[in-house]
Amino acid sequence: MPRFASFRTRAGFTIQVGLLLVIALVLAGLVLTARENILGQGMATGFGFLDRSTGWPVNVSVIELSARSSYARVLLAGLLNTLVVGALALVLATLLGTVLGLMRVSGNLILEIIGTTYVEIFRNVPMILQAFFWYAVFTHLPSPRQAITFADAVVLSNRGLVLPAPEFSATDLGVLALAALAGVAARVLAARRGLRAGRWLALGWLVLAAVLLWAGRAPGVPMLSVPELQGLRIAGGLTLKPEFSALLVGLSLFGAAYIGEIVRGGLLSVEPGKLEAGRALGLTPGQVNRFIRLPLALRAMLPALSNQYIWLMKATTVGIAIGYPDFFAVVSTAINQSGQTLELLAILMLGFLAVNYTLGFALNRLNERLKLKGRS
Amino acid sequence: MDIAAPPKESLAAWAHRRLFSTWFDRIVTLVFGAGVAWVLWQVLGWAFLGAVWSAPNSDACAGASGACWAVIEARGRLILFGLYPAEEHWRSALACLAVMLTMGLSCWPLFWHVKRLAALWVAGFGLFLVLMRGGVAGLAPVTAEQWGGLSLTLFIFCGVVVAGMPMAVGLALARRSKLPVVRGCAGGLIDVVRSLPLLTLLFTAAVVVPLMVPGWLQGDKLVRVVLAYALFFACYQAEILRAGLQSVHDGQGEAAAALGLSPAQRVFLIELPQAFRNTLPSTINQVVITFKETSIVTIIGFFEVMASGNAALGSGDWGRAFIEVYVFLGLVYFVFVFGLSRYGAWLEARMRRGQRH
Numbered sequence: 204m205p206r207f208a209s210f211r212t213r214a215g216f217t218i219q220v221g222l223l224l225v226i227a228l229v230l231a232g233l234v235l236t237a238r239e240n241i242l243g244q245g246m247a248t249g250f251g252f253l254d255r256s257t258g259w260p261v262n263v264s265v266i267e268l269s270a271r272s273s274y275a276r277v278l279l280a281g282l283l284n285t286l287v288v289g290a291l292a293l294v295l296a297t298l299l300g301t302v303l304g305l306m307r308v309s310g311n312l313i314l315e316i317i318g319t320t321y322v323e324i325f326r327n328v329p330m331i332l333q334a335f336f337w338y339a340v341f342t343h344l345p346s347p348r349q350a351i352t353f354a355d356a357v358v359l360s361n362r363g364l365v366l367p368a369p370e371f372s373a374t375d376l377g378v379l380a381l382a383a384l385a386g387v388a389a390r391v392l393a394a395r396r397g398l399r400a401g402r403w404l405a406l407g408w409l410v411l412a413a414v415l416l417w418a419g420r421a422p423g424v425p426m427l428s429v430p431e432l433q434g435l436r437i438a439g440g441l442t443l444k445p446e447f448s449a450l451l452v453g454l455s456l457f458g459a460a461y462i463g464e465i466v467r468g469g470l471l472s473v474e475p476g477k478l479e480a481g482r483a484l485g486l487t488p489g490q491v492n493r494f495i496r497l498p499l500a501l502r503a504m505l506p507a508l509s510n511q512y513i514w515l516m517k518a519t520t521v522g523i524a525i526g527y528p529d530f531f532a533v534v535s536t537a538i539n540q541s542g543q544t545l546e547l548l549a550i551l552m553l554g555f556l557a558v559n560y561t562l563g564f565a566l567n568r569l570n571e572r573l574k575l576k577g578r579s
Numbered sequence: 580m581d582i583a584a585p586p587k588e589s590l591a592a593w594a595h596r597r598l599f600s601t602w603f604d605r606i607v608t609l610v611f612g613a614g615v616a617w618v619l620w621q622v623l624g625w626a627f628l629g630a631v632w633s634a635p636n637s638d639a640c641a642g643a644s645g646a647c648w649a650v651i652e653a654r655g656r657l658i659l660f661g662l663y664p665a666e667e668h669w670r671s672a673l674a675c676l677a678v679m680l681t682m683g684l685s686c687w688p689l690f691w692h693v694k695r696l697a698a699l700w701v702a703g704f705g706l707f708l709v710l711m712r713g714g715v716a717g718l719a720p721v722t723a724e725q726w727g728g729l730s731l732t733l734f735i736f737c738g739v740v741v742a743g744m745p746m747a748v749g750l751a752l753a754r755r756s757k758l759p760v761v762r763g764c765a766g767g768l769i770d771v772v773r774s775l776p777l778l779t780l781l782f783t784a785a786v787v788v789p790l791m792v793p794g795w796l797q798g799d800k801l802v803r804v805v806l807a808y809a810l811f812f813a814c815y816q817a818e819i820l821r822a823g824l825q826s827v828h829d830g831q832g833e834a835a836a837a838l839g840l841s842p843a844q845r846v847f848l849i850e851l852p853q854a855f856r857n858t859l860p861s862t863i864n865q866v867v868i869t870f871k872e873t874s875i876v877t878i879i880g881f882f883e884v885m886a887s888g889n890a891a892l893g894s895g896d897w898g899r900a901f902i903e904v905y906v907f908l909g910l911v912y913f914v915f916v917f918g919l920s921r922y923g924a925w926l927e928a929r930m931r932r933g934q935r936h
């Protein structure tokens with residue numbers, strides 16, 4: 204085994220065994236001291252606390268929670284909160300970042316100035332300051348009575364942002380999911396047989412599902428729940444709390460500045476010769492962009508984008524500063540309340556490792572799939 | 580063979596090409612140009628024309644159409660110096676200047692030498708500590724719990740970079756070691772730390788370490804947090820340096836060996852200086868990120884400039900002037916971060932000039 208050849212030299216052997224010994228001793232020392240301290244303070248150890256009820260409320264959650272929920276459920280809610288805000292911010296930041304990147308390479312001076320100014324402002328101010336700023340903006344909005352409304356459907360007040368939401372029962376969702384599945388299957392089957400109608404088949408399934416939903420609805424039940432003022436509060440619709448909205452806006456705007464730079468770099472990395480070759484073959488400028496520039500730029504961007512997405516997931520932890528119960532915030536409260544420091548810390552680190560390794564793995568696979576084969 | 584330079588474009592032709600070359604361009608320029616002008620006018624009106632610059636209390640701002648900069652006049656000292664004793668603020672200000680001067684001087688190529696850089700930082704940082712802590716030369720002692728504001732931000736930033744850089748060198752060398760156990764341990768540590776949020780690491784250092792370490796080893800909370808942040812910085816910087824070491828040509832090391840240099844001399848005199856030089860842009864970028872992220876320590880209870888800004892809003896009646904305070908804080912960060920990144924761009928240009936010859 205040539206890899207372990209260095210084990211054979213005496214110095215190398217001594218150093219490596221010594222290092223392992225030191226690490227083992229330090230770890231043992233840490234654990235023993237912790238054990239002594241914890242037992243000395245009369246605190247419990249082990250993971251039994253996960254089944255106990257927490258006794259404290261969590262103000263934002265995508266799953267049903269109460270003060271009687273178990274620690275396990277509250278931790279899960281925190282993890283889901285992190286994933287939801289991270290995933291949404293990722294999508295919004297990518298959209299805005301793409302626009303910014305395109306503006307900065309557009310060739311139009313005004314667009315370039317706007318893009319550059321945006322990037323320099325949002326990139327050079329800490330994320331947490333931006334989160335505080337947007338949180339202050341959201342909490343200083345007028346009360347629901349004087350709420351700002353857009354097109355009678357979106358309501359913005361100091362209680363948060365209320366959007367119209369579809370009112371779907373479980374059956375409705377089932378019908379939609381089935382239609383989507385059938386649509387995907389139709390596309391795949393059509394593509395296998397070399398038919399080009401796959402897209403229309405998929406669309407057909409969705410339209411059919413929509414008609415079914417419409418026809419099968421009990422009369423008088425609206426398809427959309429639209430927010431409206433009732434007394435001192437706003438009823439109906441989907442409420443995004445100020446904490447959530449502020450974190451989402453902050454993360455998206457901050458992430459967009461970085462993604463804009465990545466998109467710009469990717470677009471500039473495409474050799475001009477390839478674009479000229481496309482034009483020489485008679486492609487229109489639009490076709491050159493679509494079939495040559497974007498695919499090549501996307502490949503160049505993907506590794507940097509992966510890092511940025513993982514960074515965005517980690518940045519959700521600033522949510523604790525403005526009261527958004529993300530994974531870190533929930534774990535930190537749980538440590539305060541239960542005293543199970545080491546167990547909860549392990550859960551926290553494993554949670555983040557799992558999320559980031561999964562995301563990194565998925566993006567690496569995508570990168571492998573898309574990478575140009577052979578020499579580039 | 581000489582190639583004639585292309586004819587120089589006139590300013591008018593340049594403006595035409597960049598603003599009005601196609602129909603689409605013309606529409607975009609007019610619409611967005613009008614938008615930019617409107618926004619600029621609004622910002623000008625808010626920040627300057629309608630602003631209240633000085634007022635005894637926040638009531639004077641209620642009727643104003645523009646910014647209430649009076650809050651900075653009233654609370655500026657709290658934002659910049661935190662809880663530092665009021666009659667000693669000059670010391671905090673001097674300490675900031677000392678460390679800023681040190682940072683500025685180490686950007687100057689004249690000081691790019693290990694001994695000079697070390698002497699500069701020992702002097703600058705030493706002066707900072709003497710001024711901040713006091714207890715010597717007739718200065719009243721001030722404990723670290725009272726440190727705050729900009730000087731605490733600068734202390735954390737400098738402490739992290741100064742402590743983190745040697746750690747990064749160690750980790751990068753360990754990760755390239757021929758010994759599989761050393762390589763594996765360094766690699767594992769770097770990968771795990773890099774996939775954790777900074778906040779979890781700082782939280783561990785502040786809250787969990789006291790539980791796991793015997794009392795005589797715990798040290799001050801501030802020192803623990805700076806060291807944990809330094810480890811975080813080192814793990815990112817180590818990967819940058821590793822890339823730099825990989826980019827040094829094998830022939831360099833072989834030439835050094837042929838000249839009879841010891842392996843340590845080879846690493847420290849031949850390979851590392853080139854690795855640092857090759858990775859200067861990424862290193863500066865990492866330092867810039869480190870400066871911005873010092874604001875995270877506000878969450879674990881330190882009173883640096885972000886936290887003192889929030890405190891300025893919370894105390895008394897200035898809560899409505901939150902935009903002004905956050906804009907001011909943003910400007911403070913912007914000056915440092917933008918300055919550092921411009922410096923990085925200058926360095927990059929300087930290096931490219933060096934390569935051409």
